[in-house]
Amino acid sequence: MTGGGFLARNIAGFTQALESVVVTEDLCHAPGLMQGLDPRIKVVTLMLFIILVGLAQDFTLLIAIFILALLLVLLSKIPIALYLKRLLIFIPIFTAVIAIPALFITPGTPLLSIAGKAVITAQGAHTAGLLIMRVVDSLSLGLLLVFTTPWTKLLQALRWLRLPSLVVDILGMTYRYIYLLLHTANSMFLARQSRTIGGFSGTENRRWLGRALVTTMVKSQYLSEEVYLAMLSRGYQGEIHTLNELTLRRRDFIWMAFALAAISLMVWSIYL
Amino acid sequence: MHIPDGYLSPATCGAMYVVSAPFWYVAVQRVRKVLTHRTVPAMALFSAFIFILMMFNVPLPGGTTGHAVGGTLVAIVLGPWAAVLSISVVLAIQAVLFGDGGLTSLGANCFNMAVVLPVVGYFIYRVISGNSDVNSTRRLVGAIVGSYLGIIAASLVTGLELGIQPLLFHTADGTPLYAPYGLNVAIPAMTIGHLVIAGPVEAIVTGLVFFYLQKSHSALLSREASQKSEGKLWFVWAGALVVLAFATPLGLLASDTAWGEWGAVELKKALGYIPQGMTALSNLWHAPLPDYSVQGMGDVVGYIISALVGIAVIGFLLWLLGRWISRKNEIKKNRSSMGGSAG
Amino acid sequence: MISLDNTLIYKAKDLYYDYLGNIPALRNICFNIGAGELVALVGANGSGKSTLLKILDGLLFPTSGELMAFGTRLSEKILETGNLAAEFRRRVGLVFQDPDVQLFSPTVWDEVTFGPLQLGISKDEVISRANETLEVLNISSLRERPPYLLSGGEKKKVSLASVLSLRPQVLLLDEPTTGLDPWSQGNLIDFLLQWADKGKALVFSTQDLDVVEEVATRIIVIGASHDIVADGMPEEFLSDSDFLLRNNLIHEHSHRHKELVHRHPHLHEHMHEH
Structure with missing residues (x-):
């Protein structure tokens, strides 16, 4: 059975990505x-x-x-x-x-x-x-x-380079929620691993994967609506205004x- | 399929940024128009999802595993323009923060995976699914076939970009300066890998997600109906045509008539064999229109005609496939309803 | 345009709200909330508390009925753009239950400056407000941190800070104490009591009757049928265990005392002295 390997491989991938985000954040400061x-x-x-x-x-x-x-x-x-x-x-x-x-x-x-x-x-x-x-x-x-x-400083530089602010805002928010969804996905895999004895067949794994992806997609859709309301609540009107505190x-x-x-x-x- | 820095010449990289730019521009305009104030959170959260999807390691029957891109899936759920934007965002983050794909080659990677892939995939999905119901098998087939062909088209274009490097950029003594393999190696190497592994992974992931969305969240799929009602579909069609026209002459390029400093013979000498796909590919393209040039016309006109004929043939075959599936469904439905009344 | 009615803040009349057009979330909601009130919204899961808070924040709009805020009827059109919208957003702040929804910016600093910046407050003022808010909540050290690397308690504090930097008159909190350890919970309660004054109003949803007892001057109970089943002083209802039981706010619990089994309503764990 390749089931155990499949879960372990994915968990390792997610963990590594999560760690690299944390390590990068530390180094930047x-x-x-x-x-x-x-x-x-x-x-x-x-x-x-x-x-x-x-x-x-x-x-x-x-x-x-x-x-x-x-x-x-x-x-x-x-x-x-x-x-x-x-x-x-x-x-x-x-x-x-x-x-x-x-x-x-x-x-x-x-x-x-x-x-x-x-x-x-x-x-x-x-x-x-x-x-x-x-x-x-x-x-x-x-x-x-x-x-x-740090990501936020990189975004400020991109803004200064005249990248459309809409694109910079999307980049900024995407990175923030990647971390959250990585966690979500990782815990789905961990939960499945904890219930695994002897592994699943390839077909079972693929089906589960499909459902896991749908769950993640639905969660991301739900979050996007809620985040929009949270932004609206604090005065967002279609364009994010930021402080530009960069000085040479x-x-x-x-x-x-x-x-x-x-x-x-x-x-x-x-x-x- | 992520091309790192160093594989493409700065000129190619610049050109690919220029090629991608209009797609980005239109994508930003269209997405902002449809989503208005919701653009930022909606695109950000979906891009984050795509990032996660690309990280999933998918087991294939037979033991190999691979990663999907999900481009066709995004195009189906969010529309092709949103897909262009959202996949570009993911590719940029992968390049900057995870070193996956280069910074100078970002324009090329975005063109391959964020433009060609979703536009071709979505186009094929649309042609196959026609006006069928959101929950129909016909749509599922459309999603699967579309995603498979979408990623193949992307790999063809990637192969083309890599393959022209030694032809255009080499030193006086013929030493390639960037990616060292010509079209006759680069294209089969890219496409065979995608026909056998990445394509099936893409199709499986797209198919499964589409299937479960149909079962439990069909609202997410029917959103595209609103996009259709805007009457902007023609643009997608046009985009797909451009892309296919772009992809069609690859057969011509792959066969060693026009290009190919390393012809098949030399390659055979070096490797001891010629990749099978390469001969198969060149035979395939040679078949209907020999050497891609219609007699009595210049090469360019011949190429354009060949491309258009190619597009027409592909379009017709897909339409037939769609018809066939819906006919089968209707027969099944009729049978089951007859069975119901009899019982 | 907003009349400066200093005593009456909200006036809700026959509010109904349906999800997706047919799933009822709120039914027949009527109340007035005035300045100086500290209101606890209490009800079982799914009773519609979060929806009501979003309506009070002008994010959702009732399917029928009307909601007046500061003497103006709230509608999607009024809150779309313009001075009125900005003024309402400045006066009313909502802290979402899920900090991952509330905190969408790249860093804590971006988060705390977000609100004032969107509302066109001058940059110097934004910076001084943000610094002050971080100090008051004792989280200045988190300034440069991205929200996803914060602990649960820190996230809750930053969520609150992100709204307080707007200096709102009305603070709406969705389950503010959920997930906090007892020490942080105590700190939060102290802070809220200090924050409140005659001109301000606080509306918070909670499941924790302890917090209601310590903070609220008024309790509104929403029942399983999505309507208001009680509205009044907390003391009136918190001692009525039959009422609390009936509305699923406490649960009956079995305990063993020596060889004797007895049953009694369960209020808080620390009240048991076995």
């Missing part, structure tokens, strides 16, 4: 370098770095960006183990699996032959390496943003100067 920066500056500079990663065509630059990211992780007091765990899990491994065949099938100059049969080409090694480094770099920069910026400080300008200098230098190195 740690007294580190990036935490102290204005979210608008952070979003813009880190996005520029990520675009730069996309433009980069050689390893030196990609490795330089990786070292910079690593340095920022350390200065922002992000536990390196946690960072590496989030960085290396899934995506780079997945990318490596994707990249390996490219070593062999990319046509080009032979570099190395394994067992006299499969041939790794120089171009193959280059393309696979580029792909993996790019993924690692982009993810590092993304993690830096997420681990050092000296450190923001220092960081911005540094980041822009680094980015210009790197762009210059690409097109030289």
Whole structure:
């Protein structure tokens, strides 16, 4: 029976997501370098770095960006183990699996032959390496943003970047209720697990899953109506007004100067 | 199907943001018009639900498991425009907070999963279900077939985006700079996985949820009736046509005539075999209109005609399927009512 | 437009409310509530207390009958937009029973500033009010926290804070003490008694007759048939165990005293001295 495994797998997934929300929240308020920066500056500079990663065509630059990211992780007091765990899990491994065949099938100059049969080409090694480094770099920069910026500050930055306020409001509220529904779903699975002896058949599990999803959907619909009333009760009239308390400080300008200098230098190195 | 950062060139990423932008714009306008002040809480809570749905690990018969996207389901319950908005929100949160899918590739991911998937899925659902009753089997079949084909269409487009990378972006000596596989690898790799695993997961989840909604919460399903009465369905149709027109030439691209620096032969040399789906796909598309170009016309015109013919054929087949199911239902109903009167 | 009638706040006349057009939630509700009153709404689960509070907050509108607030008849149209709507929302605050409904903003600070900001109060004033409210409730340390990472008790406090920052004249509370430990419950009761004065009014629903006894100056009992079965001073009814039993507000309980089994109505656990 796969029943027990199915429940355990789902519970593990939900628990992990719940934990990651809590851990991220704690890190965002740690007294580190990036935490102290204005979210608008952070979003813009880190996005520029990520675009730069996309433009980069050689390893030196990609490795330089990786070292910079690593340095920022350390200065922002992000536990390196946690960072590496989030960085290396899934995506780079997945990318490596994707990249390996490219070593062999990319046509080009032979570099190395394994067992006299499969041939790794120089171009193959280059393309696979580029792909993996790019993924690692982009993810590092993304993690830096997420681990050092509370959701509400990120929303303020998006608002400042002229994302329609309706979309920002939806993003803000969605994240808040994801946590609640994760809990709801998790407790449904836990309740089923506690009643499970010997597991259920695949069909039974699928049916139960369908009903669990319907229950969650109905709950989300009910909540949306209630939340609407709660908003209305406190004066909401179709548009959420917010305080904009962001102010630039000296450190923001220092960081911005540094980041822009680094980015210009790197762009210059690409097109030289 | 979440494309991470680094797989697509910045140019492709930019282009995909541009392609998605009008859909986002219209979606925001339409949703605000229908839901008015309720937009924020309604979209937020439904998006949170979709997030949870995507996290569910679904067991398939045979032991494999997978995750659904639920795009067609959202489109059925909330309407296609709300689906575009709500899935985009979920994808953005996944990308930012959970590192699932990239930031630069967000435009592409949204186009694939938040535009192509729900629009195609909903379109097919509408065509199959016709004017049938909310609780009919015909609608259930529509939801299942729609969700399956919706995710396949999305995977085709994803394969296309990945597959054009080595053709467009490579160094002077031919080294691909981004995703390394051409269309002839990327498209079959994406679609076969979705035909066999992700598609069935999507269909099962959509089917089950739809079935239980029919049984106990059919009010949630009949809401779309109000959307229909607005007479805005034509836009969905148009959107679906655009998307299908987008997806149809993939057959042309997959066959190694126009593109393909790595033709099937080279691939065979490297891998020792050619993915079966690839030959099957190219044969399939070669069948009715050889090489996709009608004699005596330019390639572009030929392609457009081929796309339109393809759409017409698909539409007709779906309509037939819908008719067939409703006929079967009627016969069943007649039989049961006859049985009732006899008893 | 709202007349400043300082003594009479609500005047409900023959209120009926049906869910989904045919499921009765409230029937034939009539009462007046004046400034200075502390009203407990009591009734079994599903009797319609939450619905009544939402009607008093202008979120739902009676199927028939009329509700006057501050001398103006409440209707969907009046509360849609404009000064009148803003003035009503500022004066009347409802704390929902479920804090997950009440707390929808990204952080506690966003939550407490939400109400005043929507009502167009100046930013400096909003900030000073929010800070003051957090201090009064002793939750300033929670400022930056997202609501989903709060404990149950903290959520209840922030819910209350989110409404108090509006400085309402009328406070509507749906089951405010549910889920609170006895210590927090005591604190809340102290706070409410301090908050109340001659110009304000409090209407709260509860199942806890202890709280009624400590806070309320008036009790309105809604029966299983969704109408008012009693309205008056709490002392009149709280001592009438037959009445309480009849309306499912207490339950009969068996106890064993040595070898003797006896039955008596059950009021509060701590009243038993066995």
